[in-house]
Amino acid sequence: MTVSNLVRTLPALAVAGALVVGTPAAHADNRRLNESVAVNVYTIQHHAGCDTEIQINPQLQLAAQWHANDVLRNRALDGDIGSDGSTPQVRANNAGFVGTVAETVAINPALAISGIEILNQWYYRPDYMAIMSNCANTQIGVWSENSLDRSVVVAVYGQPG
Known part of the structure:
Protein backbone atom coordinates (compact mmCIF):
# COMPACT_ATOMS: atom_id res chain seq x y z
CA MET A 1 0.00 0.00 0.00
CA THR A 2 1.32 3.44 -0.82
CA VAL A 3 1.43 6.13 1.78
CA SER A 4 -0.60 8.42 -0.44
CA ASN A 5 -3.40 5.85 -0.23
CA LEU A 6 -3.06 5.95 3.55
CA VAL A 7 -3.38 9.72 3.42
CA ARG A 8 -6.72 9.29 1.72
CA THR A 9 -7.97 6.56 4.05
CA LEU A 10 -6.78 7.63 7.48
CA PRO A 11 -8.86 10.18 9.30
CA ALA A 12 -7.47 13.68 9.66
CA LEU A 13 -6.59 12.89 13.24
CA ALA A 14 -4.18 10.18 12.13
CA VAL A 15 -2.62 12.43 9.50
CA ALA A 16 -2.03 15.04 12.18
CA GLY A 17 -0.32 12.34 14.21
CA ALA A 18 -2.54 12.73 17.23
CA LEU A 19 -3.23 9.06 17.81
CA VAL A 20 -2.45 7.72 21.23
CA VAL A 21 -1.66 4.08 21.88
CA GLY A 22 -2.92 3.04 25.27
CA THR A 23 -2.68 -0.70 25.77
CA PRO A 24 0.18 -2.96 26.85
CA ALA A 25 2.31 -4.64 24.18
CA ALA A 26 0.81 -8.06 24.70
CA HIS A 27 -2.57 -6.85 23.46
CA ALA A 28 -1.75 -3.70 21.52
CA ASP A 29 -2.55 -3.09 17.89
CA ASN A 30 -0.36 -0.17 16.93
CA ARG A 31 -1.05 -0.47 13.20
CA ARG A 32 -2.79 2.92 12.99
CA LEU A 33 0.02 4.66 14.87
CA ILE A 44 7.66 15.80 5.31
CA GLN A 45 9.19 14.43 2.11
CA HIS A 46 6.69 16.29 -0.05
CA HIS A 47 7.28 19.52 1.87
CA ALA A 48 10.98 18.98 1.10
CA GLY A 49 10.17 18.80 -2.63
CA CYS A 50 10.14 15.02 -3.09
CA ASP A 51 7.78 13.74 -5.76
CA THR A 52 8.21 10.05 -4.98
CA GLU A 53 5.65 7.78 -3.38
CA ILE A 54 7.17 6.27 -0.24
CA GLN A 55 6.18 2.60 0.04
CA ILE A 56 5.70 0.51 3.17
CA ASN A 57 8.19 -2.35 2.98
CA PRO A 58 7.57 -5.52 5.04
CA GLN A 59 11.31 -6.27 5.30
CA LEU A 60 12.02 -2.84 6.72
CA GLN A 61 9.02 -3.22 9.00
CA LEU A 62 10.48 -6.48 10.31
CA ALA A 63 13.83 -4.79 10.96
CA ALA A 64 11.99 -1.98 12.79
CA GLN A 65 10.04 -4.55 14.83
CA TRP A 66 13.22 -6.33 15.91
CA HIS A 67 14.80 -3.10 17.10
CA ALA A 68 11.64 -1.76 18.77
CA ASN A 69 11.36 -4.97 20.80
CA ASP A 70 15.06 -4.81 21.67
CA VAL A 71 14.89 -1.17 22.82
CA LEU A 72 11.70 -1.82 24.79
CA ARG A 73 13.30 -4.69 26.72
CA ASN A 74 16.81 -3.25 27.13
CA ARG A 75 16.62 0.02 29.05
CA ALA A 76 20.26 0.91 28.30
CA LEU A 77 19.42 1.26 24.59
CA ASP A 78 18.35 4.65 23.28
CA GLY A 79 19.44 4.76 19.65
CA ASP A 80 20.37 2.76 16.57
CA ILE A 81 22.69 0.13 18.03
CA GLY A 82 21.03 -3.07 19.23
CA SER A 83 21.86 -5.04 22.37
CA ASP A 84 23.79 -7.47 20.15
CA GLY A 85 25.76 -4.61 18.55
CA SER A 86 23.69 -4.71 15.35
CA THR A 87 23.16 -1.61 13.24
CA PRO A 88 20.06 -0.64 11.23
CA GLN A 89 21.84 -1.85 8.07
CA VAL A 90 22.61 -5.27 9.57
CA ARG A 91 19.02 -5.72 10.80
CA ALA A 92 17.59 -4.69 7.41
CA ALA A 112 1.54 5.68 25.40
CA ILE A 113 3.14 7.77 22.71
CA SER A 114 1.38 10.00 20.23
CA GLY A 115 2.26 10.98 16.71
CA ILE A 116 2.89 14.53 17.98
CA ASN A 134 15.68 12.48 2.02
CA CYS A 135 13.89 11.86 -1.28
CA ALA A 136 16.07 8.80 -1.93
CA ASN A 137 14.38 7.03 1.01
CA THR A 138 11.51 5.59 -1.03
CA GLN A 139 10.62 2.73 1.31
CA ILE A 140 9.79 2.63 5.01
CA GLY A 141 9.00 0.20 7.78
CA VAL A 142 7.58 1.43 11.09
CA TRP A 143 7.02 -0.52 14.29
CA SER A 144 5.99 0.51 17.80
CA GLU A 145 5.89 -1.37 21.09
CA ASN A 146 4.57 -0.43 24.51
CA SER A 147 5.04 -1.54 28.09
CA LEU A 148 3.52 0.00 31.20
CA ASP A 149 6.35 2.51 31.52
CA ARG A 150 7.97 2.75 28.09
CA SER A 151 6.88 3.22 24.49
CA VAL A 152 9.25 2.80 21.54
CA VAL A 153 8.76 3.67 17.88
CA VAL A 154 11.30 2.71 15.23
CA ALA A 155 11.19 3.75 11.57
CA VAL A 156 13.62 2.20 9.08
CA TYR A 157 13.98 4.08 5.79
CA GLY A 158 15.26 2.34 2.69
CA GLN A 159 16.90 3.09 -0.60
CA PRO A 160 16.56 -0.11 -2.65
CA GLY A 161 19.82 -1.30 -4.19
Missing part, protein backbone atom coordinates in the same frame (compact mmCIF):
# COMPACT_ATOMS: atom_id res chain seq x y z
CA ASN A 34 2.64 3.00 12.65
CA GLU A 35 0.75 3.99 9.51
CA SER A 36 0.36 7.56 10.74
CA VAL A 37 4.14 7.80 11.19
CA ALA A 38 4.59 6.70 7.56
CA VAL A 39 2.01 9.29 6.47
CA ASN A 40 3.82 12.02 8.38
CA VAL A 41 7.14 11.05 6.74
CA TYR A 42 5.42 11.17 3.35
CA THR A 43 4.20 14.68 4.18
CA ASN A 93 19.95 -7.05 5.57
CA ASN A 94 18.99 -9.87 7.96
CA ALA A 95 15.33 -9.15 7.21
CA GLY A 96 16.06 -9.56 3.48
CA PHE A 97 16.26 -5.92 2.37
CA VAL A 98 18.80 -5.11 -0.33
CA GLY A 99 19.87 -1.48 -0.29
CA THR A 100 20.92 1.31 2.04
CA VAL A 101 18.96 2.12 5.18
CA ALA A 102 18.71 4.74 7.92
CA GLU A 103 16.70 4.71 11.12
CA THR A 104 14.91 6.97 13.58
CA VAL A 105 13.97 5.93 17.12
CA ALA A 106 11.50 7.58 19.52
CA ILE A 107 11.24 6.61 23.18
CA ASN A 108 8.64 7.86 25.63
CA PRO A 109 8.84 6.90 29.33
CA ALA A 110 5.11 6.13 29.51
CA LEU A 111 2.52 3.58 28.42
CA GLU A 117 5.40 13.25 20.56
CA ILE A 118 7.14 11.19 17.88
CA LEU A 119 7.41 14.14 15.52
CA ASN A 120 8.63 16.40 18.33
CA GLN A 121 11.47 13.97 18.97
CA TRP A 122 12.36 13.58 15.28
CA TYR A 123 11.52 16.85 13.57
CA TYR A 124 13.87 19.04 15.59
CA ARG A 125 16.87 16.72 15.38
CA PRO A 126 18.81 17.75 12.25
CA ASP A 127 20.09 14.19 11.66
CA TYR A 128 16.60 12.69 11.89
CA MET A 129 15.05 15.47 9.82
CA ALA A 130 17.67 14.82 7.12
CA ILE A 131 16.70 11.13 7.09
CA MET A 132 12.96 11.81 6.95
CA SER A 133 13.22 14.44 4.21
Whole structure:
Protein backbone atom coordinates (compact mmCIF):
# COMPACT_ATOMS: atom_id res chain seq x y z
CA MET A 1 0.00 0.00 0.00
CA THR A 2 1.32 3.44 -0.82
CA VAL A 3 1.43 6.13 1.78
CA SER A 4 -0.60 8.42 -0.44
CA ASN A 5 -3.40 5.85 -0.23
CA LEU A 6 -3.06 5.95 3.55
CA VAL A 7 -3.38 9.72 3.42
CA ARG A 8 -6.72 9.29 1.72
CA THR A 9 -7.97 6.56 4.05
CA LEU A 10 -6.78 7.63 7.48
CA PRO A 11 -8.86 10.18 9.30
CA ALA A 12 -7.47 13.68 9.66
CA LEU A 13 -6.59 12.89 13.24
CA ALA A 14 -4.18 10.18 12.13
CA VAL A 15 -2.62 12.43 9.50
CA ALA A 16 -2.03 15.04 12.18
CA GLY A 17 -0.32 12.34 14.21
CA ALA A 18 -2.54 12.73 17.23
CA LEU A 19 -3.23 9.06 17.81
CA VAL A 20 -2.45 7.72 21.23
CA VAL A 21 -1.66 4.08 21.88
CA GLY A 22 -2.92 3.04 25.27
CA THR A 23 -2.68 -0.70 25.77
CA PRO A 24 0.18 -2.96 26.85
CA ALA A 25 2.31 -4.64 24.18
CA ALA A 26 0.81 -8.06 24.70
CA HIS A 27 -2.57 -6.85 23.46
CA ALA A 28 -1.75 -3.70 21.52
CA ASP A 29 -2.55 -3.09 17.89
CA ASN A 30 -0.36 -0.17 16.93
CA ARG A 31 -1.05 -0.47 13.20
CA ARG A 32 -2.79 2.92 12.99
CA LEU A 33 0.02 4.66 14.87
CA ASN A 34 2.64 3.00 12.65
CA GLU A 35 0.75 3.99 9.51
CA SER A 36 0.36 7.56 10.74
CA VAL A 37 4.14 7.80 11.19
CA ALA A 38 4.59 6.70 7.56
CA VAL A 39 2.01 9.29 6.47
CA ASN A 40 3.82 12.02 8.38
CA VAL A 41 7.14 11.05 6.74
CA TYR A 42 5.42 11.17 3.35
CA THR A 43 4.20 14.68 4.18
CA ILE A 44 7.66 15.80 5.31
CA GLN A 45 9.19 14.43 2.11
CA HIS A 46 6.69 16.29 -0.05
CA HIS A 47 7.28 19.52 1.87
CA ALA A 48 10.98 18.98 1.10
CA GLY A 49 10.17 18.80 -2.63
CA CYS A 50 10.14 15.02 -3.09
CA ASP A 51 7.78 13.74 -5.76
CA THR A 52 8.21 10.05 -4.98
CA GLU A 53 5.65 7.78 -3.38
CA ILE A 54 7.17 6.27 -0.24
CA GLN A 55 6.18 2.60 0.04
CA ILE A 56 5.70 0.51 3.17
CA ASN A 57 8.19 -2.35 2.98
CA PRO A 58 7.57 -5.52 5.04
CA GLN A 59 11.31 -6.27 5.30
CA LEU A 60 12.02 -2.84 6.72
CA GLN A 61 9.02 -3.22 9.00
CA LEU A 62 10.48 -6.48 10.31
CA ALA A 63 13.83 -4.79 10.96
CA ALA A 64 11.99 -1.98 12.79
CA GLN A 65 10.04 -4.55 14.83
CA TRP A 66 13.22 -6.33 15.91
CA HIS A 67 14.80 -3.10 17.10
CA ALA A 68 11.64 -1.76 18.77
CA ASN A 69 11.36 -4.97 20.80
CA ASP A 70 15.06 -4.81 21.67
CA VAL A 71 14.89 -1.17 22.82
CA LEU A 72 11.70 -1.82 24.79
CA ARG A 73 13.30 -4.69 26.72
CA ASN A 74 16.81 -3.25 27.13
CA ARG A 75 16.62 0.02 29.05
CA ALA A 76 20.26 0.91 28.30
CA LEU A 77 19.42 1.26 24.59
CA ASP A 78 18.35 4.65 23.28
CA GLY A 79 19.44 4.76 19.65
CA ASP A 80 20.37 2.76 16.57
CA ILE A 81 22.69 0.13 18.03
CA GLY A 82 21.03 -3.07 19.23
CA SER A 83 21.86 -5.04 22.37
CA ASP A 84 23.79 -7.47 20.15
CA GLY A 85 25.76 -4.61 18.55
CA SER A 86 23.69 -4.71 15.35
CA THR A 87 23.16 -1.61 13.24
CA PRO A 88 20.06 -0.64 11.23
CA GLN A 89 21.84 -1.85 8.07
CA VAL A 90 22.61 -5.27 9.57
CA ARG A 91 19.02 -5.72 10.80
CA ALA A 92 17.59 -4.69 7.41
CA ASN A 93 19.95 -7.05 5.57
CA ASN A 94 18.99 -9.87 7.96
CA ALA A 95 15.33 -9.15 7.21
CA GLY A 96 16.06 -9.56 3.48
CA PHE A 97 16.26 -5.92 2.37
CA VAL A 98 18.80 -5.11 -0.33
CA GLY A 99 19.87 -1.48 -0.29
CA THR A 100 20.92 1.31 2.04
CA VAL A 101 18.96 2.12 5.18
CA ALA A 102 18.71 4.74 7.92
CA GLU A 103 16.70 4.71 11.12
CA THR A 104 14.91 6.97 13.58
CA VAL A 105 13.97 5.93 17.12
CA ALA A 106 11.50 7.58 19.52
CA ILE A 107 11.24 6.61 23.18
CA ASN A 108 8.64 7.86 25.63
CA PRO A 109 8.84 6.90 29.33
CA ALA A 110 5.11 6.13 29.51
CA LEU A 111 2.52 3.58 28.42
CA ALA A 112 1.54 5.68 25.40
CA ILE A 113 3.14 7.77 22.71
CA SER A 114 1.38 10.00 20.23
CA GLY A 115 2.26 10.98 16.71
CA ILE A 116 2.89 14.53 17.98
CA GLU A 117 5.40 13.25 20.56
CA ILE A 118 7.14 11.19 17.88
CA LEU A 119 7.41 14.14 15.52
CA ASN A 120 8.63 16.40 18.33
CA GLN A 121 11.47 13.97 18.97
CA TRP A 122 12.36 13.58 15.28
CA TYR A 123 11.52 16.85 13.57
CA TYR A 124 13.87 19.04 15.59
CA ARG A 125 16.87 16.72 15.38
CA PRO A 126 18.81 17.75 12.25
CA ASP A 127 20.09 14.19 11.66
CA TYR A 128 16.60 12.69 11.89
CA MET A 129 15.05 15.47 9.82
CA ALA A 130 17.67 14.82 7.12
CA ILE A 131 16.70 11.13 7.09
CA MET A 132 12.96 11.81 6.95
CA SER A 133 13.22 14.44 4.21
CA ASN A 134 15.68 12.48 2.02
CA CYS A 135 13.89 11.86 -1.28
CA ALA A 136 16.07 8.80 -1.93
CA ASN A 137 14.38 7.03 1.01
CA THR A 138 11.51 5.59 -1.03
CA GLN A 139 10.62 2.73 1.31
CA ILE A 140 9.79 2.63 5.01
CA GLY A 141 9.00 0.20 7.78
CA VAL A 142 7.58 1.43 11.09
CA TRP A 143 7.02 -0.52 14.29
CA SER A 144 5.99 0.51 17.80
CA GLU A 145 5.89 -1.37 21.09
CA ASN A 146 4.57 -0.43 24.51
CA SER A 147 5.04 -1.54 28.09
CA LEU A 148 3.52 0.00 31.20
CA ASP A 149 6.35 2.51 31.52
CA ARG A 150 7.97 2.75 28.09
CA SER A 151 6.88 3.22 24.49
CA VAL A 152 9.25 2.80 21.54
CA VAL A 153 8.76 3.67 17.88
CA VAL A 154 11.30 2.71 15.23
CA ALA A 155 11.19 3.75 11.57
CA VAL A 156 13.62 2.20 9.08
CA TYR A 157 13.98 4.08 5.79
CA GLY A 158 15.26 2.34 2.69
CA GLN A 159 16.90 3.09 -0.60
CA PRO A 160 16.56 -0.11 -2.65
CA GLY A 161 19.82 -1.30 -4.19
